[in-house]
Amino acid sequence: MTIDNNTPEKESNWLSILGRSLRQDLLPVLTNLKLAIILLLVIAAFSITGTVIEQGQSGIFYQSNYPENPALFGFITWKFILFTGLDHVYRTWWFLALLILFGTSLTACTFTRQLPTLKAARRWKFYEQPKQFQKLALSAEFDNASLNSLPEILKKRKYQVFQEEDKSNILYARKGLVGRIGPIVVHIGIVVTLLGSIFGAMTGFIAQEMVPSGETFQINNIIDAGPLAAKVPKDWSVHVNRFWIDYTPSGGIDQFYSAMSVLDAQGKEVDSKTIFVNQPLRYKGVTFYQTDWGISGVKVQINNSPIFQLPMAPLETNGKGRIWGTWIPTKPDLSEGAALLAKDLQGMVLIYDAKGQLADTVRTGMSTQVNGVTVKLLDVIGSTGLQIKADPGIPIVYAGFAILMSGVVMSYFSHSQVWALQTGDRLYVGGKTNRAQVAFEREILEVLDLLSSSSIDNIASSDKSLLPNV
Template sequence: MTLDNTNNTVTEQSTEQSNGWSIARILRQDFLPVLTDLRLAIALLLIIALFSITGTVIEQGQSLDFYQANYPEHPALFGFLSWKVILTLGLDHVYRTWWFLALLIFFGTSLTACTFTRQLPALKAARRWKFYDQPRQFTKLALSAELDNGSVDSLKQILKNRSYKVFQETDKTNILYARKGIIGRIGPIIVHIGIVVILLGSIWGAMTGFMAQEMVASGNTFQVKNIIDAGPWAATRIPKDWSVRVNRFWIDYTPSGSIDQFYSDLSVLNNQNQEVDHKKIFVNQPLRYRGVTFYQTDWGIAAVRVRVNQSPVFQIPMALLNTNGNSRIWGTWIPTKPDLSEGVSLLAKDLQGTVLIYDAAGQLFNTLRTGMSTQINGVKLTVLDVVGSTGLQIKADPGIPIVYTGFALLMLGVVMSYFSHSQIWALQIDGRLYVGGKTNRAQVAFEQEMLGILDSLSQEQTNEEKVIATS
């Protein structure tokens, strides 16, 4: 009975081991060739590029109302692209969808497998030299020549002058192997590493980065809270121990009245409300602090500061009015009686200080500039200031340094790949010199180089013969 149990255990172990070998053999023989196929890598790259373009064209991280307004179902864009399709497929946050990240991982896996199964063995083979000791071996080379004069020693010096690395065995001085441009074999490996690093940086940024938008009035302090898009691991990146104060927001206008540039003067404050960083930002000149970047992207009117008769100064919020996309106008209502039974409407379209005052009947009553007053409904209304608000887009992408590193490696690998890996063999036997070579690129240039080497070899041999004859 014990023997039977032992036999069963051995049989089960053998079966499990056999199954393991079968799976490994299937992966190696069936799956690995597909994974390392160049056509698959190109197809994956094109698909990734297509969805990246989609993420650029379709606005990312917007609200539901935005997509419903800009991508209606009837009529749908291109007949199928509606807000429901966008939200269902995750096209409103393409770079963080599971299927896009899966494409990046699959593409990176394909490149990594190709590097280990093809590029590294090719480099290893290129570093391994093999001497040709039979004349018939030279007939298999792309370029070969048979000379009735010349020597291996003369050829050796010529090749060294042309930056070739020469190999010879101490006991076989009639045989020579030389090569140059081994860096060209390393280039494709660096290219693959660079692309994989870029993919890793993209994935890391998608998982840990976030984007927020804030509209902050001049003089206010805020913390980043209005998150519109964030990765699943972004919580630790959102600043909680420091805040930002908008010291001032202003707009420079051209003589014609159009906007020239808008600016925000920002201060970064620690928990003790002490300034730890300060910068005036404008378009394309953001503030960067602890991996978080503040971009100047929008502006608005936050409030108007007024005084009624001799009252204290009131700061009354202003709201953006719906003009069906014709222009941007902000408005508010200002009471002129304590019981709020009467009031006036006040409108402004920019921060140049001009406001329009309408009465209860909706008729334009007066036009004022900041600092001016008017009598209406039996009171003196003074407009002191129009308070602007800055629109900030706030981003954190920890993957950017990794992506930049990957691009640097990619460019380095591309440059290295332009170097040709050239190989030359030589054999001196029975009074004849056999020379042959091959290269992996720039065939015409290599042919010209080979002709130059043979010409130099013939010229050197001629000079030696003249010296002998003179002697």
């Protein structure tokens, strides 16, 4: 006779042992308050890192700004940033793992602690022995008193009063049960926020575009995208109607703007907005931020030639500012020319002749003689630097934040409880609360004063020679 070791009973036993092991070993770790605090601090630290270190830039950018010698704080170099993923913190596997672990910890705490606490708070709990009132921080005893007036006094103070029909000598009252629900709602809000962040990191993308004024573009330069990111929309495009910069009287940049139009597949405008820093354009879940600017080209005329639009390229200045330059031919065979340099969009351009000498400084609309020809500067064309983001998780994050704030407000309500027991002519009253202890004590003292006054009136109406001893 053979025995089958894989019987349903054995499988059930293994599952039971596994479940018991998870409850006994894993749950205490997940619900540990110290673990939750450590995870929260680590997440906050890496979030700050992602704010300080520029995200989604090119490798050349990090090599220029985070060199190996000298290394920032002795160890933060471009190699370290790229190796650890600090150039895209919010999409790294380890950051997402931290969010999942923190959310799991909150969920476990909710089911093992918060929900049982709420369930216990909802139970009617009567005190039927005088000694039970001794453990309350606030209690009182009355001689020759009755609790008949107590329910009405408590109801006027928004208490929910419970009494059993066959036991009219005992009473339980409570208010502020919403305060017990608040922490659960806070946990739900945090978990929803974390889910929104994870969903956004998995499905969103970031792109960057440098677009000359007057040009139309579609999103192409994706620099970072989640593994589940949707395809970049191709059924609409964006036209930069105009780009301009406002300067301060001292010549510094005050603000730069881009007037933009969203065009459908037929080239019809479906949306438009003038964007600037902290005022983006949003369309179909894609957000266009104004983040940078540049000079894309100049329009010039040589003698009576047609108008040329020449591109300008940024030049290396070793960190001494930004400058763009181009070269224009002054002879038909291209054997001689002049260099044009510009540092901003205020219209001033420096012109250097074939010998490298400064020939003149001109502004838009002005002409000058260079290498024996007349060069007229017609326009300096700016380009707008855009950061483009798609984050489908943002609505979920906002919803989670709204739930979180609601839970915080709910948590400020005190859960107050009052018990009363009458044995013969002796009345016991006591209560406790989970917060705002001083205000609760003041309220209970007012209730006791009213109860005492009511008892005196009742006794006086039956026998004016009797007075209660409180």
